[in-house]
Amino acid sequence: MIQGHAHKGTKYRPDIDGLRAVAVMAVAACHVEMPFCHGGFIGVDVFFIISGYLISRIIATEIEAGNFSIVNFYERRIRRIIPALVVTMLGATAIGYAYLMPTEMKDFSKSIPAALFSASNFLFWSQAGYFEGASMSKPLLHTWSLAVEEQFYIFFPLLLMLAYRRFRRHLKLTVLGLAVFSLGLSAYGVAQHSSASYYLLHSRAWELLIGCVLGMRLVPEIRGALWRNLASLAGLAMILVCVPLYSSDTPFPGFAALLPCLGAALFIAAGETGESWGGKLLSLPPVVFIGLISYSLYLWHWPVIVFHGMGFMSAGLPPRVEKFYVIGLSIVLAAASWKFVETPFRDRKSFTRPVLFRWAGAAAAFCTLLAIGIVVADGLAFRYSPQVIKIASYMNYDGEKTSKAASCFIESGDMVYDPSFCLQRSEGKNNDYLLLGDSHAAHLWHGLSAVFPDLNIMQAAASGCKPTLNHSMSSYERCTKLMDYVFREYLPAHRVNVLLIAGRWNSQDVARLPETLAYAKKYADAVVLFGPMVQYDAALPRLLALSAQKNDAAYSFRHRVETFAQLDGEMAKLAAENGVRYISFFDVMCPGGQACETMAGEDVPIQFDYGHLTAEGSAHVFEKIRKAGMLPVLKIAENATGG
Numbered sequence: 291m292i293q294g295h296a297h298k299g300t301k302y303r304p305d306i307d308g309l310r311a312v313a314v315m316a317v318a319a320c321h322v323e324m325p326f327c328h329g330g331f332i333g334v335d336v337f338f339i340i341s342g343y344l345i346s347r348i349i350a351t352e353i354e355a356g357n358f359s360i361v362n363f364y365e366r367r368i369r370r371i372i373p374a375l376v377v378t379m380l381g382a383t384a385i386g387y388a389y390l391m392p393t394e395m396k397d398f399s400k401s402i403p404a405a406l407f408s409a410s411n412f413l414f415w416s417q418a419g420y421f422e423g424a425s426m427s428k429p430l431l432h433t434w435s436l437a438v439e440e441q442f443y444i445f446f447p448l449l450l451m452l453a454y455r456r457f458r459r460h461l462k463l464t465v466l467g468l469a470v471f472s473l474g475l476s477a478y479g480v481a482q483h484s485s486a487s488y489y490l491l492h493s494r495a496w497e498l499l500i501g502c503v504l505g506m507r508l509v510p511e512i513r514g515a516l517w518r519n520l521a522s523l524a525g526l527a528m529i530l531v532c533v534p535l536y537s538s539d540t541p542f543p544g545f546a547a548l549l550p551c552l553g554a555a556l557f558i559a560a561g562e563t564g565e566s567w568g569g570k571l572l573s574l575p576p577v578v579f580i581g582l583i584s585y586s587l588y589l590w591h592w593p594v595i596v597f598h599g600m601g602f603m604s605a606g607l608p609p610r611v612e613k614f615y616v617i618g619l620s621i622v623l624a625a626a627s628w629k630f631v632e633t634p635f636r637d638r639k640s641f642t643r644p645v646l647f648r649w650a651g652a653a654a655a656f657c658t659l660l661a662i663g664i665v666v667a668d669g670l671a672f673r674y675s676p677q678v679i680k681i682a683s684y685m686n687y688d689g690e691k692t693s694k695a696a697s698c699f700i701e702s703g704d705m706v707y708d709p710s711f712c713l714q715r716s717e718g719k720n721n722d723y724l725l726l727g728d729s730h731a732a733h734l735w736h737g738l739s740a741v742f743p744d745l746n747i748m749q750a751a752a753s754g755c756k757p758t759l760n761h762s763m764s765s766y767e768r769c770t771k772l773m774d775y776v777f778r779e780y781l782p783a784h785r786v787n788v789l790l791i792a793g794r795w796n797s798q799d800v801a802r803l804p805e806t807l808a809y810a811k812k813y814a815d816a817v818v819l820f821g822p823m824v825q826y827d828a829a830l831p832r833l834l835a836l837s838a839q840k841n842d843a844a845y846s847f848r849h850r851v852e853t854f855a856q857l858d859g860e861m862a863k864l865a866a867e868n869g870v871r872y873i874s875f876f877d878v879m880c881p882g883g884q885a886c887e888t889m890a891g892e893d894v895p896i897q898f899d900y901g902h903l904t905a906e907g908s909a910h911v912f913e914k915i916r917k918a919g920m921l922p923v924l925k926i927a928e929n930a931t932g933g
Contacts, residue, residue, distance in 0.1 A: 305522075305561050306340060307581030308572025309554065312526070313337050314584040316533050318591045318620065322613040329536025332550040334435045335497050335543065336529060337588075339554040341439055342501020349447055350506045353454050363447055365643055368650050370585070371436065372406075373635040374627050376653045378589040379405065382429045383660065385593070389600040391682040391835060392669030394427045399664035402657050405433040408440035411489045418485035426599055426828065427685070432592040434489050441491045442498050462508045465499055472496035473548075480544035481767040493543060500555050504562075511563050522560035522568025528553025539754070541767075580621070586632060587624035594620045599828065678838050680893045684831040687898035691905045693732040693751065694725075694739075700752035700768050707750070707772055713780065716746035723788045724748045724814075726776060727757040729902060730823055731792035737908030738790075741916050748786075750776050756793045758802040759809050777806075781813035789813070792820035794901070797857060800864060807868045817870040818921065821861045822854040824879050824886050825901035834888055834895055847885045855883075873921070878914050 313333035320330025352358035379402055386398055397417075404410040411434040425431050453461045472495040479487030487493040503509055512521050532550045540546050561569045572578075580587070598604060598616050605615045635641050641649070664670060671679055693699040698712035715722055723745050725731050725738065732751040739747050755769030759777050781789075789810050793799065803819075810817045826833060826849050837845035858876045865872035879896070880886035887910075890896045896907035903911060915921055 303561055303569075304573040304578045304581075305566075305569035306344070306558065307584075308569075308574070308577040309336065309340060309557060309581070310584040311577045311580035312529065312572065313340070313554075314587050314591075315580065315617075316529075317588065318617050319533070321592060321595050322616050324613055326534040328538065329532045329534065329540065331542075332529065332532045332536060332547070335547050335550050336554040337435070338439065338494065338497035339501040339504075339551055339558070342442075342498035343505040343555075343558055344501075345443065346446075346450070346502035346505035349450055353451060358447075358451065360447060363443075365646065367440070367443065368646060369635050369641070370632070371440070372650050372653065374586050374589055374631050375405065375433070375436070376657060377627060377631050378586075378593065379430065379657060381590075382593040382597075383664075385597050385602055386429060387670065387673075389597055389602060390427070390669075391685065391832060392671040392674065392679055393682055393686050394832075395669035396665055397427075398429060399661040399669070401428065401430040401433070402661040405430050405436070406654055406657055408437040410434050411437040411441075411491070415485055415489035418489065426596055427832070429593040429596045432588065438489075438491050438494050439498070442495055446498075446502070461506070465502055465506070465508060469496040469499035469503065472499065473545075476547070477544040480541040480546075484541070487543065497543070497547065497551050500551055501558075504555055504558055509559070512559050513563060515564065515566075518560045518564055518566040519568070521556050522566035525553040525555070525557030525560060526568045526572075528556065583621070583624045583628040586627035587620060590623040590627065591617070591620040594623065674835070674839065677893060678835045681831055681838060681895060682835040684895045684898045684904065685829050687831075687904060689729070689733065689898065689902055692734075692736040692903060692908050694735045694747070694749040698735075698749040698751065699729070699732040700755075700772060707752075707775075709775075709780070712750060713748045713784070714746075715748075715784070719746065720787055721745045722748065722786045723790060724750065724776075724786045725790045725792070726750050726773075727792040728755045728794055729753050730794040731757065731790070731820075733903045733908055734790070734792055734820070734912070735908075736905045737903070737910070737912035740909040741912040750780075756795075756799055756802075757791050757806070758799065759806040760802055777809065781810070786814050788816045788818060790818045790820065795822045795857060795861065797860075800857075800860060803861075803864060804868055807865075807870050811870070819861065819865045819870050819872050821858045821872065821874045821876070823875050823901045823903075824897075825851045825854050826897075827851055827900070829899045830888060830897040831895045831899075844885065846888050850886065855880075871921070873915065875911070878911055878918070878920070 313336035316327070316330035316333035316336075318330070319327035320333070324330075349358060349363070382398070383402070386395060390398060401410055401413060404413040410430060414428070414431055414434050453464055457464065472492060476487055476493035476496060479493045512518055529550045532553075536542070536546065557568060560566045572581075594602070595616060598619075603619065605612060607615055635646070674682070690699065694712065697706065697708045700707055713724070721744060723738070725735055725747055726749075728751060732749065735747055735749055738745065750772060752768050752772045755773060757773060759773075761770050761773065791806070791810065807817060807819065826846065828849055830846060833846040833849050837843060855876055858874050862872050862874055876883070876886075888896055890904060890906040890910040894906045895904060896910060898904045898907075
């Protein structure tokens, strides 16, 4: 994310600032959920290419001139990275005092030193379990990319110095070899270790190294105006096409990251030998300005989005207009940060090296002590009543409590599914129920088992995996493997009494359900389709805690996501047309279409995040299902056992 690439021995290129503008606006548009911008997260990868290009060029130029200094290098890094980061963290802390719950405040405080000392990617990777806290309560989540970049620059300058001294003839092969090796790790990790592949350096280094290949002139230059023009436009198109094409379901980074990264590299390469059409387009003054403030804009946009979702400076505009307002607010804060924080600290006369290092040390000490103080004060719990604190504590709920076992709910590609345990049949009884789906199936297991103890509830579930016969092109390997095993191998060989199908459904899933249901009916005495779960735009415990604090009983209902109620009606009709039993959670939890049940007991939320049931909530829901006779297929088991 480095800014200000003018440097002695290098030529300022406004088109690169323009490319930064494209990258940061893509990220911001993605994060505010602008239409057709689901893949805007690729802006981070474009930043990595730019950074690798600019930094490697500076280092290589200085090494060749014989005046490269590690101290000078890190002085520049501190000037460009730390001041704006510290101001953003302190600003987020002040806003967080007003909006974050104690559990959120404690988690936030842990991310302060992690971000400051370039370790936040490890922190957020360690928190990346499927049921960990929602990203919308982590104001510094986006600093993972800064950590990746800084970790790269711990090793790369040393490697380059060694290469120039010992094996300069093999420099090109070394850098390209490392890039290919890292890309291979990334492609493998996406399928097998998705969280680690996303957050950690080993699977992102190749992106920075592609930029280094350009910066060190290890590839041929693009000559001729025609080729420059075509290359610049093609590169820009390769980046922009990913914004609407990719989504959170796209396995990433891996090979999917090649398209935007090579696009950025092509665009940069096109401007190496002269002007181009694409370069002129991105050199327009308004675009360049956004590029100049892009580092501060990247820093500020995510905390603004997080806190805006909690009520910070909401303008009360229509939702789509409000998105532009959030981006506009972020730009205003970024411009102020660039003008009054970034620019002064780059002035070596005002902030000499000794002054800079003393300031950085003092800032690091203060921020670390502040973080420790927040943890010791239990997330500044004195701000809230005991009831609010108890309800909000469910935001740190362990979601695996609701599933059969860790081995029966696959969170990532490196977990092994154990059919002998998860699909263990009952002996001599006619009560084998198979619960199939994603996490929205897994959280039903506890309630089924608690309310219907005589049933043998088997489970096959994996995070983000829709229980359909055929899969979307973006399905993870763990999904296709598990669902293909159940549908193609297990069910044909092991007929079940009742197949329970549940998932976090969306409108795109509906088209694949008729074929799935028709197939399932061949291998089950009865098929039950569960509709979409009641869901909210924030964690339900947070909404309930605020409801208690504000004494506003309808607060959580106003934050219910209404699109799922409409989808529930569509799926009920589809189930009837295909002759399978349908269970509507909206009928169970929101009788008469009115306010939904939100508590499963005294100060015990029925759900622990946007939609997953707590163990108590799962049991509460299935007790209502039992009393209403909404699962009549239980008669199969009752008849078999004399019930």
